[in-house]
Amino acid sequence: MIQVERLAELRHGQEADFFAQLFQKDLRLTRQGRPFFLLEFRDRTRNIAATIWEGSSHETACRDEWTVGHFYKIRGTFQETIHGGKIEIKRLRPVEDSDHESGFDPSDCQPSSEADTRELFDSVLDLVDQEIDTPELHSLVTTILETNRERIETLPGALHHHHAYAGGFLEHIYSVTQNVLYLLNTYRGQHPSLREPITRQLTIAGALLHDIGKLRELDGEVANTAYTAPGELIGHIILGRDLVRDTARELGLDLDAQWLLRLEHLVLSHQGTTANGSPKSPMTWEANLIYWADELDGNIFRLAKAYEQQDDGAPFVPKSNPFGRRVYRGDLPSQSENPS
Structure with a gap:
């Protein structure tokens, strides 16, 4: 045998x-x-x-x-x-x-996150409690997250690009939320238009929900290794807007509320341009912040993978990486040689 x-x-x-x-x-x-x-x-x-x-x-x-x-x-x-x-x-x-x-x-x-996704999910809920004071917005975000908790804890961020492993979706939305919090805290003192409480709350909500359509885009019946028919034909951006709108309707929230319109916009615009798949470009503070934070997290992940793609000790990574250019990582000592 x-x-x-x-x-x-x-x-x-x-x-x-x-x-x-x-x-x-x-x-x-x-x-x-x-x-x-x-x-x-x-x-x-x-x-x-x-x-x-x-x-x-x-x-x-x-x-x-x-x-x-x-x-x-x-x-x-x-x-x-x-x-x-x-x-x-x-x-x-x-x-x-x-x-x-x-x-x-x-x-x-199957590849999976090194984080404890149950603890990470709880941290996401804590952020909602700490940052979102508008009762209807708080209810909308927590309902979407808690209703889909089991799936979210194992969902990849994508099939082939950044965070393409079980739990990657949760890692990504948490990192994007931390990015937008940093941007808000850094620049709100300089720009009065960033001090509106609803802007901060919508930015946090949007960071957590911008990719939520992947719940419907990726096929849970085959362990999220393929797209559903709606995922192929419509895509996660529109599916995400629909999920937000459907949940708001089920909760009896006012579909004409100004904050709900802006929340739908940031889901639709989070990839920045029509060339990147967004039906609309970002037109509000919160939509732009989420676009920038999302791009940053994806690019940091890709750069980390470029550094790791060849473990041969060479100072340069070949340009066959997501950035299409050589990456210099230097003649760094091995981890075992680093001082304790």
Whole structure:
């Protein structure tokens, strides 16, 4: 019997059994028109590709039974290529209850936040209590958050970009909220138009709700590894505005309230421009602050990943990173060499 290994620890040329989540399955064609399935499997820290060709013994099962978001026990040979890891699949089956005895844990088969998401969610609710005094706005924000708590604690920030792991959504909205609080506290003394209490409260509410449409954009039935039909056809920005509006209506809040109009606007404008997907550009203090804070958090995350993408000790990171330019990280000592 082949020992069960961790996907992240497989070595070039090694044949092994391991557990993984099917993250993507795409039907493609070669230039000659030959169909094949391109698969992507993952665990907490590594993603690998696999190809199932027309006529393969796995073709029918891959097409009809292998489901994105599900977990599998796989036997195959691992190869390192210039494009990343690849597995030649020999056997594959869905995980079974007995696999827990062999070390299967679903949390090991998908990337996730290092934070305690329950504590982080509680911190978000504390911010709402501390910062939002308008009763109707407080009720709207807490209702949306608490109604969706279980989902929010495991939701990724995105499928492929920043914070693309379980709990990443919560990390992102908390960081954006901290960013806007810093901006508000720094500049309110210089600019009287930033001192309106409703501006501060709307900015906090918008920071927490700007991406809330991802609850409807990402498909929870397949562990948030794909988009729903509304997510594909409409997208999280409009879906988020609809969720805010629907909840306000269910709570009996005045849909003509000035603050509600401004809240809808900042959800619709938080990506800044139509080129970035926003139907409207930011036109209020709170909308602009959220746009800037959102961009900052996403870019800090991308830069951190650029620094980490090659652990070869080289002072420069190649320009094959989200910024499209080389990144200098310097000849820094290793962590073990740092003074205590």
